[in-house]
Amino acid sequence: MATASEADDLDNFLASVQHRAFAMARAATRHDEDAMDIVQDAMLQLVRRYSNRTPDEWRMLFFRILQNRINDNFRRQKVRNKVIGWLPGSHGTDSKENDFGEEDKFEQVPTPATDEPDRHLERQQNIEKLHIAVGLLSRRQREAFMLRCWEGLSTTETAATMQCSEGSVKTHYSRAMAALRSWLEENE
């Protein structure tokens, strides 16, 4: 049976990552309910399947599960959009798709209004812009950015979490940073 101490360790770990996990899922999906479902699934999966692992392993495992759940959400969203596209009255899109079958969204999303004088609001808008830009990255670029820059994993840890080579991580990450820089500068 799980001891109180083991359960407390797991609880403390999940408490330490829950806000970041939600923020990542929300930035990717742009939807609070979807983000909450993703975080819930990731927590349940970690507890059910990996609670017997050491606390040191939980971080990478949790963020791998989280990224997988985000990708599952994108796949479901894509199928849903295709079905809706077939319905009468809907408008098809001719936009270019990236390597994950996502539309090239960098050209489509309007930026938040920037006429707020207040400094706090300006900061909030910057964060909002950044979340929008992260949500527009391709799947692999988004994963690399979230794990390397946001969560602060090393290149080796990111490669293990993304299940690819370190060279691929570097490529995806540098392209992600270039795309973010370009979009944020254009939308200042």
Added chain:
Amino acid sequence: MQNEFEKQLRANLIIGERAIDPAITRQLNAVRQQAIEGYRKPRFWQLRGGLWPATGMVTAALLVFMVVLSPLSPLPSHNTAAVNEQGIESMEMLEDLDFYYWLAENEAELRG
């Protein structure tokens, strides 16, 4: 090693995390508690070493009870009584065997 642009992005992302709505935090806490409850109350197949011997003992005791003491299985004593009665009759017949031979030989005469 992060450059200034990366540091700025990360700082903004962390500020964004801290600004998450309290209602969302409450939901996250509830979701976390739900996940942890599943860990605190393991299912029977997740029982760890300490409970398996006790479970085995209880199962063995139940099996013994079912096989030996079950009222559904007939007790051997019911049949042995019948066999014993039959055996006693057979023994008496063997002891009087000469009488039965004599009876068979003289049956016609006795009937007249």
